[in-house]
Amino acid sequence: MANGEFSLIQQYFVGLGEGPFVERGVGDDAATLRVPAGHVLHVSTDTALVDVHFPSDLPAADMAYRSVMAAASDLAAMGAQPMALLLSLTLPAVEKDWLQQFTAGLKAACRETGLPLAGGDTTRGALSLTVTVLGSTPESQFLTRGGAKPGDRLCVSGTLGDAAAGLSILKGEVSMRCPDAEQALRDRFARPTARLTLGQALRGIASAAIDISDGLLADAGHLATASDIGIEIDSAQIPLSDALRSLDDTEQALRWALAGGDDYELLFCLSPLAALPAGCTEIGRVVAGSGISCDVMPEQLGYDHFTH
Amino acid sequence: MANGEFSLIQQYFVGLGEGPFVERGVGDDAATLRVPAGHVLHVSTDTALVDVHFPSDLPAADMAYRSVMAAASDLAAMGAQPMALLLSLTLPAVEKDWLQQFTAGLKAACRETGLPLAGGDTTRGALSLTVTVLGSTPESQFLTRGGAKPGDRLCVSGTLGDAAAGLSILKGEVSMRCPDAEQALRDRFARPTARLTLGQALRGIASAAIDISDGLLADAGHLATASDIGIEIDSAQIPLSDALRSLDDTEQALRWALAGGDDYELLFCLSPLAALPAGCTEIGRVVAGSGISCDVMPEQLGYDHFTH
Known part of the structure; x- marks a missing residue:
């Protein structure tokens, strides 16, 4: 220097x-x-x-x-x-x-x-x-994207889609009727929280883990590829914040939850018998095969710096 | 990703x-x-x-x-x-x-x-x-900028000023009569060598070390500050390559050797009794006090991203 x-x-x-x-x-x-x-x-x-x-x-x-x-x-x-x-x-x-x-x-x-x-x-x-x-x-107690097995439950921490909504609000593309909800979503983009305590608690418990930076579907895809398995997601189970639920356009809210990035929640897999940690939600399952399926597939997939 | x-x-x-x-x-x-x-x-x-x-x-x-x-x-x-x-x-x-x-x-x-x-x-x-x-x-065998003591010899690996000359050639600011010399200097900028083997050999031997990225005088200054000592440099002892010596403007050559960056040679201090490693040159000494003195002080000091 x-x-x-x-x-x-x-x-x-x-x-x-x-x-x-x-x-x-x-x-x-x-x-x-x-x-x-x-x-x-x-x-x-x-x-x-x-x-x-x-x-x-x-x-x-x-x-x-x-x-x-x-x-x-x-x-x-x-x-x-x-x-x-x-x-x-x-x-x-x-x-x-x-x-x-x-x-x-x-x-x-x-x-x-x-x-x-x-x-x-x-x-x-x-x-x-x-x-x-x-x-x-x-040495032998860290999480990876590989290791998920058919029959495992797919789980996520916190709520999804908030950061993408917050970015859209920051850019002036969207506004909300409730100033508190708007502020909460902006903060999820501007002041995200890395789930460090949860990550350490999942050592020896989760079979695979990834953080959601590119979007749920994109990051689930990375996990599925690394683990050589398929993933099924129930869109109705995806946790949405009260702030995001207050959006009039409910399809947009779901699209952000599925494909919006920057939430920095953890997506992880648990065996059928493992207890779900507090603040986490089961949103799908690991199956034999490959790829991600969801009852709703948004056109817009995870953000990619070179293809978008 | x-x-x-x-x-x-x-x-x-x-x-x-x-x-x-x-x-x-x-x-x-x-x-x-x-x-x-x-x-x-x-x-x-x-x-x-x-x-x-x-x-x-x-x-x-x-x-x-x-x-x-x-x-x-x-x-x-x-x-x-x-x-x-x-x-x-x-x-x-x-x-x-x-x-x-x-x-x-x-x-x-x-x-x-x-x-x-x-x-x-x-x-x-x-x-x-x-x-x-x-x-x-x-654990306890790494080099730092601190640790140089009055009486230590100041030493440098390789030759100095080549990379700055090479950059000047690449920019078309300077040309040389000998194409081989021009190529050698360009290569010193484009293809520098980190002195990794020398660095490891100096563990437990050198009292202080720094790499020359900002220029000899600037990096000697960092070492002097960290060690809380002064440094005297003999300009005549500074090792110059044959390629740099072939430059007509000998003052410019010395200026590059003193203040040009990007050489990635090691500058280090040795006690009076330690053997000088092969390919290295003694160019001055550590003294009580602070700051760098040299019989020639170029106007242009080490490159600084914010003050130049």
């Missing part, structure tokens, strides 16, 4: 780097972390671009918060305990107010996820954030 | 993910790595942007190669053994030829560094590459 970049990071990001797994954080050529004995490391990286992953008028605090949560959600899907994150931030210019707001959102997400900021990079260019997250699990 | 991105990665990046530390690579929510018992993890991330870090007409293979080497150089500076890399690639469009060339460069760099591609992300936008590298060392 060059001088100016370094002082910039020192000035704004100070105090975000402390954590039980961080031996040495920002300030050397690399961050140094301790992975607990008998544990494996899980690492994932996600890039968020302005006007692609979030609208340019999203508050800076929300950009930071949701980028960290989106990356942390990959740790949740592995059942991993959070260790640290690295942030590579590309900015068109150094603006004090913007950076202060961004740092506030970053700090909130670091605290909420238990991911200290252990390192990163800062460059000048079109606004983008690449967040790398690191976590750990005991 | 969405469907199209995933198939894109499968198609081009297949076969780059195997390595002794990779338990599970591309294809799940996170990559899973094994850190050897008694070792700590070192992790670093670097973003390279078109027209900032490399010219837009640099061949795609070189973009990939140099981005991986630049990131791997941070592992070298820690004395770390390479484990794996993650690549977050932002592309304006999917072009088959470009991706094939890019993959060839990526493959060469993966092989050369011993860093398998364990995961990543692909998004659509202005061309940029964020490379995250992971490595390990025994």
